[in-house]
Amino acid sequence: MPLLVQKYGGTSVGSIDRIQQVARKIIASRLAGHELVVVVSAMAGETNRLLALAHEITEMPDEREKDVLLASGEQVSVALLTLALQASGQAARSFLGHQVRIATDNAYGKARILSIDSTKVLRALDAGEVAVVAGFQGVDENDNITTLGRGGSDTSAVALAAFLNAQACEIYTDVEGVFTADPGICPGARKLARISYEEMIELASTGAKVLEIRSVEFAKIFSVPVHVRSNFSDVPGTWLVSEEESMSDVLVSGVACDKNEAKITLLRVPDRPGLAAQVFGPIAAAHIVVDMIIQNASDDGTTDLTFTVPKADHKKALAIVEKTAPAVNAQGVRLDTDMAKISVVGVGMRTHAGVAAKMFEVLAREGINIEMISTSEIKISVVIDAKYAELAVRVLHEAFIGKQGTV
């Protein structure tokens, strides 16, 4: 029987009613002749609720204990879905990350999957059971519970599909697929029938949370066919495909917005060789991913060094930078959490110039100031004041996609 991995996000399992609906969907897929491994997220809002509980006790919870806490959300949903399947007469068995053995490194809160032992899952399938696996969690080599980062159930699902050599990985969510912009903030956004792995990696890394970035990286490396689709309708969604298959002839495929970064500036630091290494070394050692970096040229021998980090890490990053600041003779440290990163993504940019210029022009017309800029081969990102984020997405979408804009 062909094997499918299906992933149901938080909204899809947000109540007992919804869990029972998911159970019916799974049973329909079984009847259609598929073996099924099902990955579920915590019920909607649960991960945030657990996080808030930890923060009632301390501003910076111990990372190991935070993962023990957060992983409990998925433990609840796998058990409830398995019970719902059994109650409908479908044999099923739940698995936590350590029971499958989803082995990860020990970077709590953002662990990477290293390998998956498929033995127990395959045994369950052979016994005619649906295997219901907790998303978002794994176990390190010392049996510590780890979590994969927000949205990490997508990664659990795609990684399982890769290791089990599944026919496809279906990501069921609360939208009909991958859109040209977040349909929640851009009413003109259109669903894409296909998108290349490369473009999806850029969109995911710039804020389109419909898929978690590492899930797309896994899909690309292992060529997993991923189908992002609605939990609430049967219409076809979006397929992730190779760049050749995507046959995209548009310049810009999507516009993304990320409000989950914070900006840190070291003010008036004496500019000398080794400065950047001294500042960013300890941040990297703390497993904090730095996104954009800007260092101004200096006239008087001092410079401002500005960079962005995920908001979830900003307190940790700030504490590290405040320690480094005196050592590099910085005159101060500034934090800004009211910023948004807006990005336009498209493989067409490989061969066409002018996208950046048009992007800046469109933002200037709206009086939106650009604070930082970064580019890759198929993406341009700008940092702006968070209060203009939605407006920026809408005007850029209109300029590049809404009217099939060209440059």
Ligand code: ADP
């Ligand atoms: P789940 O709980 O199913 O994992 P998420 O909330 O993580 O769902 O992801 C789905 C959400 O992603 C949508 O509700 C939508 O608001 C948001 N989103 C952001 N950008 C896009 C995009 N380009 N296409 C589709 N959805 C997007």
Ligand code: ASP
């Ligand atoms: N429950 C986790 C989160 O809210 C993982 C996921 O939903 O994918 O981030």
Ligand code: MG
């Ligand atoms: Mg998600």
